[in-house]
Each structure stands twice: as C-alpha cells, then as structure tokens.
Amino acid sequence: MxxxxxxxxxxxxxxxxxxxxxxxxxxxxxxxxxxxxxxxxxxxxxxxxxxxxxxxxxxxxxxxxxxxxxxxxxxxxxxxxxxxxxxxxxxxxxxxxxxxxxxxxxxxxxxxxxxxxxxxxxxxxxxxxxxxxxxxxxxxxxxxxxxxxxxxxxxxxxxxxxxxxxxxxxxxxxxxxxxxxxxxxxxxxxxxxxxxxxxxxxxxxxxxxxxxxxxxxxxxxxxxxxxxxxxxxxxxxKAYAGGKFAWPGENTYVTSEFGMRFHPILKVNKLHTGIDIRAPLGSKVMAANDGTVIKAGWNNSYGNVVMIDHGGQIVTLYAHNSKLLVKTGDVVTRGQTIAYAGSTGNSTGPHIHFEVRVNGQYQNPRNWL
Ligand SMILES: [Zn+2]
The missing domain is CATH 1.10.287 (Helix Hairpins)
Structure with a gap:
C-alpha cells in the first residue's frame, strides 16, 4: 500500500x-x-x-x-x-x-x-x-x-x-x-x-x-x-539546478571568444554573444546542465538551434547544428547529447556557438564553465 x-x-x-x-x-x-x-x-x-x-x-x-x-x-x-x-x-x-x-x-x-x-x-x-x-x-x-x-x-x-x-x-x-x-x-x-x-x-x-x-x-x-x-x-x-556547466562539445578549444569583434560575414563590429567551440561536423553537442528545452528549431542566423532553460532565469543556447535530437518541451540532463554539430545559419564552418543568458542578458560563457 x-x-x-x-x-x-x-x-x-x-x-x-x-x-x-x-x-x-x-x-x-x-x-x-x-x-x-x-x-x-x-x-x-x-x-x-x-x-x-x-x-x-x-x-x-x-x-x-x-x-x-x-x-x-x-x-x-x-x-x-x-x-x-x-x-x-x-x-x-x-x-x-x-x-x-x-x-x-x-x-x-x-x-x-x-x-x-x-x-x-x-x-x-x-x-x-x-x-x-x-x-x-x-x-x-x-x-x-x-x-x-x-x-x-x-x-x-x-x-x-x-x-x-x-x-x-x-x-x-x-x-x-x-x-x-x-x-x-x-x-x-x-x-x-x-x-x-x-x-x-x-x-x-x-x-x-x-x-x-x-x-x-x-x-x-x-x-x-x-x-x-x-x-x-x-x-x-524553478531554481537553478546548480553547479558549473559541462562543456557542450567534445573538446574545449575555443576559436572565438565572447565580446566585441569584427563579424566575418556581416563585416561590422558586433558583440559576439557567445563563444565558438571547435567541433567537427556531426560531433556531439551536449546539454551544459539539467533543464527544459525551450526552443529546438530553425533560426536564420543561428541555423538549427537549441535553447535550454536551467531555472533561475538561466538559459543556454547551442547554434549552427547539423541535426537536432530534442524538441521543445523536452526535459534534458547534464551531458545529454541534444544535437550534432554543423555549420547551419550564419556560419563559416562547423563549430558550436554556445551562449549563456541570465535574465535575458548575454554572459561570458567562460565564467560558467
Ligand atoms: Zn559564435
């Protein structure tokens, strides 16, 4: 009973x-x-x-x-x-x-x-x-x-x-x-x-x-x-699950840091809203922490993109994927493979563009990894 x-x-x-x-x-x-x-x-x-x-x-x-x-x-x-x-x-x-x-x-x-x-x-x-x-x-x-x-x-x-x-x-x-x-x-x-x-x-x-x-x-x-x-x-x-983030790629080599930079495609000085992590085409893209998928779909600049809400107004974003493995509303766990890396949207080659937003504001993901 x-x-x-x-x-x-x-x-x-x-x-x-x-x-x-x-x-x-x-x-x-x-x-x-x-x-x-x-x-x-x-x-x-x-x-x-x-x-x-x-x-x-x-x-x-x-x-x-x-x-x-x-x-x-x-x-x-x-x-x-x-x-x-x-x-x-x-x-x-x-x-x-x-x-x-x-x-x-x-x-x-x-x-x-x-x-x-x-x-x-x-x-x-x-x-x-x-x-x-x-x-x-x-x-x-x-x-x-x-x-x-x-x-x-x-x-x-x-x-x-x-x-x-x-x-x-x-x-x-x-x-x-x-x-x-x-x-x-x-x-x-x-x-x-x-x-x-x-x-x-x-x-x-x-x-x-x-x-x-x-x-x-x-x-x-x-x-x-x-x-x-x-x-x-x-x-x-809903409170933040807690702890540091897991690296979303299979390696930790960053090809472009967060901050102002000259955009290679748009040819203007622009805030780089995240970090670019080297990732071969088809390699794993993983959830940085436990959370709920709030977007899994297409965006003209981000390409195939996943956004995960981790509670406490903290959201992570994974852009330019070749294939998505989750859908909006899915509950995911830290380290779960959510997509395969690619170069879709506004991108010059395969990589993971990884963003962290707190209360909708862009943060340097380095501070969370
Ligand atoms: Zn980027």
Missing amino acids: KKLISYALVFVLCASVVTLGAAYANEQQQLNEIHSKIDKSRSQLQEGKKKEKQLGDQIKKLESQINETEREIADIKRDINKTEQEIAIVKSNLEAAEQEMEEQNENLKKRLRAMYKNGDIGLVQILLGSENITDFMSNMDMVQKIYDHDVEVLKFMEEQCKKIELQKKELEALQAKLQAERQKEMDKQATLQANRGQVASLKSEVAKSNAQLEAQIDALNAEANRLIEEIRRLQGD
Whole structure:
C-alpha cells in the first residue's frame, strides 16, 4: 500500500513537471512566434519607410511638375490677356474703318445723285461756258480736279474694303488663337488637378500603411511582454539546478571568444554573444546542465538551434547544428547529447556557438564553465 502511494505520488509529481514543461514550452513557442512576427513587421516597416522615401522623391517630382504647370498657366493667361487686347484694338480699328467707309460712301452717293440730276451736263456746260482759253484751261483744271477726287475716293474705298477684309480675317485668327489658349489652360488645369490628387493619395497611402505597421508592432510587442511575464510566472518557483556547466562539445578549444569583434560575414563590429567551440561536423553537442528545452528549431542566423532553460532565469543556447535530437518541451540532463554539430545559419564552418543568458542578458560563457 505504502509502495502504491509513493508510486502515485511520483506519478503526480512527474505529471505536474511534464504539464509545467509543456505549458512553459507552449508559452515560449508563442513568444518565439511573436518575435519572428515582430521581426517581419519591422522589416516590412523598413520597406515601408524606404517606399515612403521613394514616394517622397516621386512627390517632389510631381510638385515641381505642378509648379511648372502653374507657371505655364500664368504664361497662357498673359497670352490670353494680350490676345484679348489685340482683339479689342482690331475691333475698334475695324469699326473706325467701317465708319469712314460709310461716310465716304454717303458723300460719293450724294455727288453721283447730283451729277445724275444735272444729266452729267454740268461739267461740259462749265467748260462750254468758258469765256476764253485761259478761262477754259482753268475750268478744265477744276473739272479734272473734281474727277481726280472722285477717282481717289473710289480708290480709297477699294483699299478700305481690302483693309476691312484683312482686319476681319485677323480678328478671326485672334479669336481662334484665344480659344486654343483657353483650351490649353483648361488642359493644364486638369493636369494640375490630377497631379495634386495623385500626390495626396500617395501620401495618405504610405502614411496609412506605415501607421498600420507601427500599430501592429506595438500590439506584437505588448503580446510579447505579456508572454514574457507569463513565462516568468511559470518559471517563478524553478531554481537553478546548480553547479558549473559541462562543456557542450567534445573538446574545449575555443576559436572565438565572447565580446566585441569584427563579424566575418556581416563585416561590422558586433558583440559576439557567445563563444565558438571547435567541433567537427556531426560531433556531439551536449546539454551544459539539467533543464527544459525551450526552443529546438530553425533560426536564420543561428541555423538549427537549441535553447535550454536551467531555472533561475538561466538559459543556454547551442547554434549552427547539423541535426537536432530534442524538441521543445523536452526535459534534458547534464551531458545529454541534444544535437550534432554543423555549420547551419550564419556560419563559416562547423563549430558550436554556445551562449549563456541570465535574465535575458548575454554572459561570458567562460565564467560558467
Ligand atoms: Zn559564435
């Protein structure tokens, strides 16, 4: 009976450890997903900002086009004004010419009527009534002058008619020009309005998209914080297993120490967040201490990566593995083989990148080995 009770107790304890491990792994999994979503949203936002800059350039171009169009419209308006003045001048010239023509016509008609009434004899009688040759010559001269005047009047009227015809044509041309200029102005105004509309819609589109992304990132961060709190709560009563760590590789040769270094791939000075331990491809990668696997999967920079929670907010990480032997939620023991070494992710050759994080802060793993 006593044995049975102790079995039952062991069972209950195991069950609760498994449950805790599973719940914890679930939260951690969710947190990882949220973090990768945040990364994705951030890179989208970066893209959005880039697009905003590109659009800014496009908008600048459109705005200079708008300025250009406005200048063109001002020019056209000046042209229209000038044409309208020209039209006014031509019109008044035309009116004056027509007025003069009317008067001359009236005079000529009067004279012709008078000549007709006199039976056109008047001029001959004047000549015949001359008293002597001097008188005759003088009368002849007068008759000639009257005749010349009539001819001049007729000539003038002919020219005036031509002039009026020309001015009418000029007026028509000017009016057609005016209409063309007005049409051009209307077209330009339409272009202007279209460009302005385009600028406004591009601006609001980008602003909206970026605002959405920022809101998304805020929401994801809030969710991540909530999960971190939840993990802390679940971890709360779990203390560190204790002791120094076991070396995670089959040897202890470190090819790159913890600290600032020139990154060989990224070509920038960067914190090396762990130590690189020499490890041939396929050699054993072992848990540094007892704990629970909180991540076993792919990461673009770490490659195939395992993270183990050892309690007391202490987490170890093993990166660039060729093959993983554990899964999230597994309970592992110190020295257990959890993966085989490799060069996956951001790596130049097979090695174990080994990290120690305490309360999420990178520590020099040397201090724990
Ligand atoms: Zn490394």
